Amino acid sequence: GAGVSQTPSNKVTEKGKYVELRCDPISGHTALYWYRQSLGQGPEFLIYFQGTGAADDSGLPNDRFFAVRPEGSVSTLKIQRTERGDSAVYLCASSLGGGAETQYFGPGTRLLVL
Amino acid sequence: GNSVTQMEGPVTLSEEAFLTINCTYTATGYPSLFWYVQYPGEGLQLLLKATKADDKGSNKGFEATYRKETTSFHLEKGSVQVSDSAVYFCALKVTGGGNKLTFGTGTQLKVEL
Numbered sequence: 704g705a706g707v708s709q710t711p712s713n714k715v716t717e718k719g720k721y722v723e724l725r726c727d728p729i730s731g732h733t734a735l736y737w738y739r740q741s742l743g744q745g746p747e748f749l750i751y752f753q754g755t756g757a758a759d760d761s762g763l764p765n766d767r768f769f770a771v772r773p774e775g776s777v778s779t780l781k782i783q784r785t786e787r788g789d790s791a792v793y794l795c796a797s798s799l800g801g802g803a804e805t806q807y808f809g810p811g812t813r814l815l816v817l
Numbered sequence: 818g819n820s821v822t823q824m825e826g827p828v829t830l831s832e833e834a835f836l837t838i839n840c841t842y843t844a845t846g847y848p849s850l851f852w853y854v855q856y857p858g859e860g861l862q863l864l865l866k867a868t869k870a871d872d873k874g875s876n877k878g879f880e881a882t883y884r885k886e887t888t889s890f891h892l893e894k895g896s897v898q899v900s901d902s903a904v905y906f907c908a909l910k911v912t913g914g915g916n917k918l919t920f921g922t923g924t925q926l927k928v929e930l
Contacts, residue, residue, distance in 0.1 A: 706860075707860075734916065736916070736917065736918075738918075743922070743923075744922055744923070745821075745906050745908070745920030745921050745922050745923050746861070746906075746918070746920050747920070748917040748918065748919070751916055751917055758916075759916070759917060762917065794860075794861065796861075798916075802916070804849055804866060804868065804910070805863055805866070806863075806918060807863075808853075808860045808861040808862070809860055810859070810860040811860060
């Protein structure tokens, strides 16, 4: 079946602009995760959804970052007033349930803030 | 807090050489341990995992043993191939820790003919 998909694959924006990044999880997966990977680093956790609700948003760096999953499937990560330091690859992952061990990752969205 | 430390890369080996990538961890709870691999141009894929002490995870000729006494989960392969060239990430997840993965910084492996 189809894996996790993310759009766009690349996004270039200017400092101060608003961006939205989309994630389509594997069908039937109730858990969805966002991570951010800076160059030369491992992915860092941002937020975890179980169904429609954010079960853990402790990794969001500040209030410019927000994510939603209104119908328990597709999720959107929203970044307001982007800064150059937000440039990174944003990864989405999904798993069958909240306690399931294996998270399946999408290809990521590469965000560049000029 | 929770953290993962991996040996720095890049690691360059000749084909059929033995591979070890070191990984140690610090965790406040009792973690599950993972190795993920990222091939060039592709997304992160789970390579293997172990959920309790002394468990050995294995896949595609790679192995790693969960060592609680040394808080380690070193990745090994007896004979690497050019197709194993990738970035390898060690990660942990603590039960009751919100299901988030904590990753190391990654180790790039280059295998040459």
